[in-house]
Amino acid sequence: MTINTAGRNIPDSIPGYGDVKHFEGHDKRIPEGNRYGKKNRASFNNKTDKTLPDIKAAISASGLKSGMTVSFHHHLRNGDFVVNAVMDACAEMGIRDLVLFPTALFGVHKHLTKHIKSGVIRQIQGSVNGPIGQLASEGGMEVPVVLRSHGGRPRAVTSGNIVIDVAFIAAPTSDRYGNLSGAVGKSACGSLGYAHSDAEYAECVVAITDNLAPFPASNIHIPQYFVDYVVTVESIGDPAGIVSGTTRVTRDPMRLLIARNAARLIESSQYFKDGISFQTGAGGISLAVAAYVRDAMRERGIKGSFGLGGITEFFVDMMKEGLFERLMDVQSFDLAAVKSIGENPNHIEISADWYANPWNAGCAVNMLDTVVLGATEVDRNFNANVNTEADGALLHGIGGHQDTAAGAQLTIITTPLLRGRIPCAVDSVYTVTTPGEVVDAVVTEFGVAINPRRQDLIDAAKEAGNIPLVTMDELIEKAEGLTGKMSPVETEERIIGVVEYRDGTVIDVVRQLKKK
Amino acid sequence: MQTAQAGTLESMDCIVTVSESEKGRGITVSMEGASVARFGEAIVSSTKDTLKKMGVLDISVSVQDNGAGDLVLRARVEAAATRLLGGDAR
Numbered sequence: 001m002t003i004n005t006a007g008r009n010i011p012d013s014i015p016g017y018g019d020v021k022h023f024e025g026h027d028k029r030i031p032e033g034n035r036y037g038k039k040n041r042a043s044f045n046n047k048t049d050k051t052l053p054d055i056k057a058a059i060s061a062s063g064l065k066s067g068m069t070v071s072f073h074h075h076l077r078n079g080d081f082v083v084n085a086v087m088d089a090c091a092e093m094g095i096r097d098l099v100l101f102p103t104a105l106f107g108v109h110k111h112l113t114k115h116i117k118s119g120v121i122r123q124i125q126g127s128v129n130g131p132i133g134q135l136a137s138e139g140g141m142e143v144p145v146v147l148r149s150h151g152g153r154p155r156a157v158t159s160g161n162i163v164i165d166v167a168f169i170a171a172p173t174s175d176r177y178g179n180l181s182g183a184v185g186k187s188a189c190g191s192l193g194y195a196h197s198d199a200e201y202a203e204c205v206v207a208i209t210d211n212l213a214p215f216p217a218s219n220i221h222i223p224q225y226f227v228d229y230v231v232t233v234e235s236i237g238d239p240a241g242i243v244s245g246t247t248r249v250t251r252d253p254m255r256l257l258i259a260r261n262a263a264r265l266i267e268s269s270q271y272f273k274d275g276i277s278f279q280t281g282a283g284g285i286s287l288a289v290a291a292y293v294r295d296a297m298r299e300r301g302i303k304g305s306f307g308l309g310g311i312t313e314f315f316v317d318m319m320k321e322g323l324f325e326r327l328m329d330v331q332s333f334d335l336a337a338v339k340s341i342g343e344n345p346n347h348i349e350i351s352a353d354w355y356a357n358p359w360n361a362g363c364a365v366n367m368l369d370t371v372v373l374g375a376t377e378v379d380r381n382f383n384a385n386v387n388t389e390a391d392g393a394l395l396h397g398i399g400g401h402q403d404t405a406a407g408a409q410l411t412i413i414t415t416p417l418l419r420g421r422i423p424c425a426v427d428s429v430y431t432v433t434t435p436g437e438v439v440d441a442v443v444t445e446f447g448v449a450i451n452p453r454r455q456d457l458i459d460a461a462k463e464a465g466n467i468p469l470v471t472m473d474e475l476i477e478k479a480e481g482l483t484g485k486m487s488p489v490e491t492e493e494r495i496i497g498v499v500e501y502r503d504g505t506v507i508d509v510v511r512q513l514k515k516k
Numbered sequence: 517m518q519t520a521q522a523g524t525l526e527s528m529d530c531i532v533t534v535s536e537s538e539k540g541r542g543i544t545v546s547m548e549g550a551s552v553a554r555f556g557e558a559i560v561s562s563t564k565d566t567l568k569k570m571g572v573l574d575i576s577v578s579v580q581d582n583g584a585g586d587l588v589l590r591a592r593v594e595a596a597a598t599r600l601l602g603g604d605a606r
Contacts, residue, residue: 390551390554391554421551421584422583482585483555484558485558487555
């Protein structure tokens, strides 16, 4: 066992995971080795059509065998049909013990539970949520889940840490030679950012589309020279689950108060000036922060440089209004963003490698001024947990949390002080996802706690005079005063989840829940 | 068997249902909901404490929790028990 710099006591080796590289600080791990490369292959003009009749034919052609690693992207979100369809086909073909390596899973993938129970899927390297998260938390998976951030995952792929045997890429449009687009087609999802590294590094790449376009396709996101086979199916997803409608700014007064506190903190900082860059999530509080910041930009005549991340209609409108020059889009959340990425050259698709991989010559998050994030809980050292719920169940992925927190100059976590009776500011978080060293402020309805290592922000906030400053100790005391003391989560020794930091070190582990 | 209830399932509230219990059976508490995993012991101890202060010795209590704080829980327990005993808690 070793206590890492996030204060977690982690075994030096974990069954089903292997030897642990311990977390030693957000910028401390020195990269080793070279970029990984797939085997060379040659293609000639005797084959100008890569289409195969169905998924099973593609699985056969790909050479997929039991025990191999298969990858998927999550741009179809909760509307995705492809992961379930491919796993069903594998099960029918008698393929077992697969390592599932998705960029994320959603509620729709609870269908996979039966394939986990029957041994078709042996391990998941990626986020688990809902029923699959519950199953894993209760010890229903033989091998621990490995969680990586949106930057940590491409780091693992491009460094050869994880070798993808077959990448199945859901493509809203493909031509017969494998040029893929997310911007057009009945299942359009916009950016295909999370799929790029898989296309580039997987030993075999199978595109699955429901819109076979004449060669060459338009709005090409992933080019033909990465794609080995193309399969056309009836439908790759349900549009209602792929893109959300308009996400509304919250109307809950408590959440608006949190958002206003966060916006004032941004406005008080040195970063609130021409050229500001900004990322928020698509959640209610995040969007409200964006709305307050937008109003302040209008009022003070400030023009931003770029909006980053998962892009929503809100950011599209800000760009149209001239409040951003560009949008850098790894994931398009709604219809307006999908439309914009297909039409507007200033709305740029970026890969996850470009977005957040710490092991390249510079990813997009490094250029961020401000990011507004959420968390299930934060602690005295400003550590944030986004993976586990209060009962200790592993129910959420990391997303871009670690990456944007590390990259941005000003990282703000917004959270209500309580969710029901559960306090969100605690002495020590149950799981450390993002270390406090990269978190600058925690904003609640009871006040704003700025990390003491950011005296510059504290001074600026004091000077602004309209920000209710508190210390983290005060927030924790306030929360405990309202809720009373929590009993500890009861767990077994067995580790069911490994939380990697974006550099591939282990920052924390999640243990199996005790049976009640 | 007589039962009585107090509370709602609004966020940060709970529904407390109480029913008669034979003499000597004591206070039994069952519960489900959002904060049970981390506040189960606190819920049981506040429930028993509230009932004991009322002089109720034998009763069966079910708490359906939706994030109620301690004061809310105690009030709901007291109201439900008062209703069961025919008191004026309306």
